[in-house]
Amino acid sequence: MITSENISLYYNNTEILSDLSLHINAHESLAIIGPSGCGKTSLLHIFAGLIKPTSGSIFVNHTPLLKPRRTTALISQHYSLLPWKTVFENICLPLHIQKVKRSAFDARTKATLTMLGLNHVKSKYPTELSGGEQQRVAIARALVQTPDLLLFDEAFSSLDAITRDRLQSELKHLHQSTKTTMIFVTHDIEEALYLGERILVMSTQPGTVFKTFVNPSYHNPDAKMSQGFHQLSNQLRQTLNEVMHDAN
Amino acid sequence: MRINSLKFSTLYALLIVTVCWYVIHLLLNTPTVPDPLLTFSRLVNLLTDDLLLHLLSSLGRIVVATSIALILGITVGLMIGLSQFFNTYLSPIVFVLFPLPKIAFLPILMLLFGLGNQSKIILVALIIVFQIIITVKDSVMNLKKEYFLSIKTMGATRIELFKHIIFPSILPSLFTALRLSIGTSISVLFFAENYATTFGIGYFIMDSWIRIDYIDMYAGIVAISLLGLGLFLLIQLIEQRYLPWVQLEKGTQQSFLD
Secondary structure (H helix, E strand, C coil), rough: CEEEEEEEEEEEEEEEEEEEEEECCCCCCEEEECCCCCCHHEEEEEECCCCCCCCEEEEECCCECCCCCCEEEEEEECCCCCCCCHHHHHHHHHHHHHCHHHHHHHHHHHHHHHHCCCCCHHHHHHHHHHHHHHHHHHHHHHHCCCCCEEEEECCCCCHHHHHHHHHHHHHHHHHHHHCCCEEEEECCCHHHHHHHHHHHECCCCCCCCCEECCCCCCCCCHHCCCHHHHHHHHHHHHHHHHHHHHCC | CHHHHHHHHHHHHHHHHHHHHHHHHHHHHHCCCCHHHHHHHHHHHHHHHHHHEEEEEHHHHHHHHHHHHHHHHHHHEEEHHCCHHHHHHHHHHHHCCCCCCCCHHHHHHHHCCCCCCCHHHHHHHHHHHHHHHHHHHHHHHHHCCCHEEEEEHHCCCCCHHHHHHHHHHHHHHHHHHHHHHHHHHHHHHHHCCCCCCCCCCCHHHHHHHHHHHHHHHHHHHHHHHHHHHHHHHHHHHHHHHHCHHHHHHHHHHCCCCC
């Protein structure tokens, strides 16, 4: 699905990413974890086609990525819902932009509203919703465009623990049922382990791939209770400590 | 604030002001503070006479001046807010011109644009345009980066960014600037209409004053106040009708003094 070859990124003469090579398979769920400021978000924005790497190449489905693709959706920490549009208007915005025919338009928006249980809030404005509902709307807006790549930038970090758990579980279910390629940037080890089939640990700035882990407990419905989950969690913690130690 | 509560609060405020005026009238017992009821009755009579024409002249000047200021202010504000180039080269000019007492330029404007409507309209537009430029610039510069990122990934064009993000985002501050501008433009117009014109509410008030016709003078003051209030309420109602989300955001603001 995505192949990045030796990408580097400079911003204001500071090296943000350095010689980063990575391949992400179609239908994969990848979690990216690393210390603050290691360039995780920048890498996600490169995958979204929002910024171009200073050097190196990036391919999506064997095609060079030169601008945002309409089948990629980005969900950020701050939901990015437009406060002047209702839930319904926010969700159908991508369809507006992509000039989808009106007949298909309403049906797709309604189906997405139903899928995410948002029918009761469709006429409300984002300020009237709780954090969890807002994030659910942001996910609905991403899904309505039937993306083949979903990018999450610390999407659950401002939610309370229970809402976060519920949304994570819904997303995992969604990934397993739709097989959409998902990339999660997070600083939460548990979240990375729960949502990622594969976990990529990045080094400190300039960010690059430090280590990758395959997550054997990803398909386990009670993953969080399994021994493998806790073992990998300790391994990840240790690896992150190594990253920090190397930086110092 | 809903429409009913807006009506109630306006009526409540008008009643309090009238009662205060009446008490002052009774206490001072001088022709310089006439009976408000007598003034209101005179106002009704004058409106069927030539006061309506004076009011419409002033209203016309305000509408034209505000429209010019809005077109110019939004354009320049967007240019500064969205482009580093214009921010570098236009912002300092706006910064220098904004605090100047532009009302002092009336003689120059009269020399350049004549004694008629043109100079008065330009003066009002000149005074309120800077407020609009700064409001629009600040709104655009304070826009969240996340709005743009997620919509750009949907493949939005520049026009769509304007339509879905930039334009709606400046509306709340623009309405606030408009409300403030109404008060300013009426004050400026009152001053400007004292020169080289025989039409306008400013002229009517000053003419009544010179004729020592205090009831007419007060009727003119009430008329200009009602004009300002009417425009203010109109803006408020448009905002409530077309920007309901702004009311919701205001509703979530807590009172820090309670």
